[in-house]
Amino acid sequence: MLHSGTHPTYTALRSLLEPLLKFNHVPLHILSYVPIFQCLTGHNLSKLGQQIHAHMILRGLEPNAFLAAKMVAMYGSSGDLFSAMTVFDKINYPTVILYNSIIRACARYGYYEKAIGIYFRMHSLGLKGDHFTFPNVLKSCADLSSVWMGKCVHGQSLRIGFEFDMYVGTSLIDMYVKCGDSTDARKLFDKMTMRDISSWNALIAGNMKDGEISVAEDLFRTMPCRNIISWTAMISGYNQNGLADQAFCVFEEMLKKDSNVKPNWVTIMSVLPACAHSAALERGRRIHDFASSIGLDSNVCVQTALVAMYAKCGSLVDAFRCFEGIPRSERSLVSWNTMITAYASHGCGMECLWTFEDMIRAGIKPDTITFTGLFSGCSHSGLVDVGLKYFNCMNTVYSVKPRVEHYACIVDLLGRAGRLVEAKELVDRMPIQAGPSIWGALLAACRSHHNLEIAEIAARMLFVLEPENSGNYVLLSNMYAEAGLWKEVDNLRALLKCQGMKKSPGCSWVEVNGKAHLFIGGDTSHPQAKEIYMLLDMLLEALPGEDKGSWLHT
DNA sequence: CTAGGGTTAG
CATH class of the missing domain: 1.25.40 (Serine Threonine Protein Phosphatase 5, Tetratricopeptide repeat)
Structure with a gap:
């Protein structure tokens, strides 16, 4: 937003708006609006854009395809798809630029079917896509994981002559990768004449998704140069495949060896799961400290990932401290969900309920994950009737279908x-x-x-x-x-x-002073097995109430 | 215009 009068966008905008305000009665040419909408694009200023749009309507001015493209881009960039579509639909003779703006807006905000549908309409009108069209359409196919659609678009891009475009090529690799077709992605990659670092990164991520870890490692080693995304792809890839130690090692290697790259919030989020599943609390704290040292601990996504990490490492206190550290107005749906789930997994049903109510007060709409967290919290604390109460009204009061x-x-x-x-x-x-x-x-x-x-x-x-x-x-x-x-x-x-x-066999392990102790169901091979089983018996004795049987099995 | 991404029960 424009916070102050010294903001460059603000000064630029003022000089552009001046003639509009001065000659309120003089009909301006529609092209005078082009730089205004251009200026508003990418600054989340669709409300202001709407006012200027209204100004046009009052003067009886209808945008042509060229101006409409700028307006669609402006609305699209701030997520106002409805207004973007309204402008788009009114244009009788659309151009490729206009199509690109609306397709990009749809692809950016998850309206993938819409983006593809509009692309096919454009195609059927005989308009040829360009190197701005294909990446966005292919991204939509990728996120819908529709190879069928993607192959169709691929064919059309070849016919138009975009076989050797780097952006289109990388988008195609990404599309095949996300559709689970790494073989085709690899073929394309091998055929590319000009490879971008992103092409390598897309393929690395793809192989990691497929569990082809050694292929990803080979690519990573042999690529001509690596950026932060390459490193992050490796880190998150190892984590996706349950290789927490490798993930952490690559993270440390990156810090030690590659001084050209600067870790960002995505990097921190990718490495955190490496300490979120075993008893690796200390490792988690180290990453937390590191994030703070480079000023990333004020990022909501990082803070939320920290809440999850601490909860999974067993430190509810630290999880709550991180959650509290997120300013109330910045807490996202995911942040609230994470805290609710953290309480649930620690058996704090009442705290789950309080957090849920607090979230509602904060004006955040719960989703399906909120309710799974809430119910599991109730379940672990025996809050049966409260749980049922929420279950019965989740659709009517909160519009979340069970x-x-x-x-x-x-x-x-x-x-x-x-x-x-x-x-x-x-x-x-x-x-x-x-x-x-x-x-x-x-x-x-x-x-x-x-x-x-x-x-x-x-x-x-x-x-x-x-x-x-x-x-x-x-x-x-x-x-x-x-x-x-x-x-x-x-x-x-x-x-x-x-x-x-x-x-x-069921198995579990704990880390004590850096040494891992492994237990397999029914085994007595641990040097202190006798003492451990004795302690277990004592714990069972000490447990309150009727429900002892189920404690052993959960 | 392309690549890496926080929350799901047991």
Whole structure:
């Protein structure tokens, strides 16, 4: 926005607007408006643009295709797609520039189908796309992961002669990569005469997405030069593939060896998950300190990623401290969701509810993730009726339609509280097809509350829905064993054997003073195993209430 | 105009 009278845009705009204001009664030529809209583009000034637009209408001025392109770009750049479309639709003889502006606006704000649709209309009118058109159309195909559409556009770009354009080439690589067709992306890359650093980066990201880590590493090593995006692609690629240590090492290597690159907020966000899943709290703190040292700790995305990192490392205190550090007015939907989820995973149901209510007060509209977080928080704290209350009004009050994952949470909520009959009834009358997550939640609840009758129903559904998941057979078999139904146990064991399955053992580990301690389900190989099991027994004794069984299994 | 991106139950 224009904050002060000294802002360059402001001064430029004033000199442009002067004739408009001075000669209010003199009809100006429409082309006088061109520099005005150009000036407003990219500064989030669509409100001001609208006023000038109104000024035109009052004077009875209709934009031609050239001016309309500038107006569409102005509205489009600030996300006002509605106004952009209105201007666009009124033009009878559109030009390529006008099409480019509207396609770009649609592609930038996620209206991918619209962007592609408009492109095809343009094509059918005999207008040829140029090197501004194709990258935006291809980006839309990429984000919809529609190879079919992408190949069609690819063909048209070849016919028009953009085979050797670097931007179009890179966009094509990106499109094939995002559609999961890395082979075609590679072919294109090998054929390119001029390669940009972005072409390499797109291919690296693609191979990382496919789990082709060594191919990505080769590309990274052999590329002529690397920028911050190349490094970040490697870091986030390792994290996507669960290779946290490699991600962290590459991050450190980048800091040590490549002094030409400067880490930015995306880099920090990409490296943080490397400490968010094991007991790597110290590593997380180091990255936090580093982010602060280069002034990136005031970025909302970084702050939100820090909240998630601390929560996953087990430090709810630090997570909350980071959340509190985000100015209220800057907290995004994702920030609130992250904090709610953090409380939920730490079993703080009440705090989940307070945070949710606070979010509503702050004027942020909840989404589907907000509610999964909220319900799982209620579920872990036994806040059954509050959870149900929110579930029943999520659509009417907050206009978020319940989805499968919400039903799964509610089944879990009822199930943990032992209200299995209600849970089963909910599954029976839910409007969506119940999948493995639903039946799985029900089966787990039956296990901890020893309800064999409903467990059998859920298990049979799961045997059909995911026959390869051995856990379901084992769970039911254990329940039969508990009830002393040895014949049924044998039947299930036989079934399991003839399908050639083995339950993969459960395992966990902790890091103490930098040394990892590994535990496999039922194993006693740890040097202090005896003491550990004794302590576990003591903990179980000390636990309050009826629900001890389920603690062991969650 | 192209490349890297924070939140999802158990």
